[in-house]
Amino acid sequence: MPFPPVEDQLAVIRRGVEKIVPEEELTAMLTRSRESGEPLRIKYGIDPTAADVHLGHSVPLRKMRQFQELGHQAVIIIGNYTAMVGDPSGRDEARTKKLSADEVEANAQFYLSQVGKVIDIDKAEVHRNGDWFGGMSFADILGLCGKVTVAQLLTRDDFSKRMQAETPIYLHECLYPLMQAWDSVEIKADIELGGTEQLYSFMLARDLQKDAGLSQQIGLMSPILVGTDGKKRMGKSLGNYIGISEDPYEMMKKFMQLSDDCMRMYYELLTDISMEEVDTLLAGHPKEAKVTLANHVISEYHDPRAADESAARWQNEIGGSALPADIPIVEIKRSDINDDGTLPAAILLKLAGLCQSSGEARRAIKQGGAKLGEDKTKIESHDQPIEVTDGLLLWVGKKRFCSLRIVES
RNA sequence: GGGGGAAUACCCGAGUGGCCAAAGGGGCCAGACUGUAAAUCUGGUGGCACAGCCUUCGCAGGUUCGAAUCCUGCUUCCCCCA
Secondary structure, rough: OOOOOHHHHHHHOOOOOEEEOOOOHHHHHHHHHHOOOOOEEEEEEOOOOOOEHHHHHHHHHHHHHHHHOOOOOOEEEOOOHHHHHHHOOOOOOOOOOOOHHHHHHHHHHHHHHHHOHHHHHHEEEEEOOOOHHHHHHHHHHHHHHHOOHHHHHHHOHHHHHHHOOOOOOOOOHHHHHHHHHHHHHHHOEEEEEEEEHHHHHHHHHHHHHHOOOOOOOOEEEOOOOEEOOOOOOOOOOOOOOEEEEOHEEEEHHHHHHHOOOHHHHHHHOOOOOOOOHHHHHOOOOOHHHHHHHHHHHHHOOOHHHHHHHHHHHHHHHHOOOOOOOOOOOOEEEHHHHOOOOOOEEHHHHHHHOOOOOHHHHHHHHHOOOOEEEEOOEOOOOOEEEEEEEOOOOEEEEOOOEEEEEEOOO
């Protein structure tokens, strides 16, 4: 299959990419590949440290898919060895818990299944970097370490920040960029995808490739996708992420809570809508633009019908006043209820799991955030006796609610 | 190996014998306003069936009527010297 003209390829490749290093080599590389008919090897590495793939990961993965559509070869690296170290990027401390080989493999499997929602996994090469690191001798490792000086390592942004903040840097963490770079040598990468924080490793990979007599890779860096809070990078630990396997309605709710300022970035990085069209959308009502955005993304990971349904449901339940369709049912033990069938309000909220402590429940009630029943009657006092019945609805704020079910013992 | 400094709640950080469940900021929660956006304003933010009681200032002991605060040992981090 012939490759599209270089200019056309560049147009696709450049979208939503913050930095291409070194940029001037890209055209030449594409031209060479087109003339020889040899697809480029596009690398993306992921560490199976946690299970969820979120929209932040989807940014380079979507780019990977675009490369696939242009006819290039996707190469996914499962960092089962690097996972043991933990990527120091964007972290201000070392990973504390060590993952077992089994956990890592289980995560890897789950990861791949999710990655398959974005790229064509059947056409991709998948490697585990333990395949080469596992067999290395200490002498090999020493050899690798001899390629980098400590001063070079410390120029790396994350490390210098940590030095400044006086937080520890462990020796094994220093190996992380080396390992990642070595992956590029092993798989003969032409282009590596990642976030802008990967610059150091990407450049190190070039050094190692040159040293090994290979052609050097180009780093293609996407901007860091901010999370739903609109400020920090999307990440699991920050709780500001939208997972690509999440329920459509959950995704919709999260999208609608997104800061307006992020919308342009989300459109650019998470959809294929042309930027002209995006500008038109953003010129309209921001709420509509957000619904459209959510629709596109949800359609990609579920289907258009699911997206429409969640949009309609959001409009009903949250834009309107309909009761939520998925009220969680919480079981209350009969033995916990007083003999007269009631419980003080604060205690009930705690038992129902809506508040973590009775103190929190008291606060919620005092501030008028606690409500009762379908008509959302305000609970007036923390010791107000509430008659506990099956199906009783309880609310704390707008987002926490449940329905009760009484169980024996 | 020697010397000096540091560790406080989710995070940052004030507090150096009683007035400390511990200032201030961030985050977070709730209320008002709204588009469950942003900005703003208000209140809250250890636990307990709560005008009281219980537990918390790296860990373990000790001094004292009383310790986050003083002493001893330990752990971890930072800096300087080698």
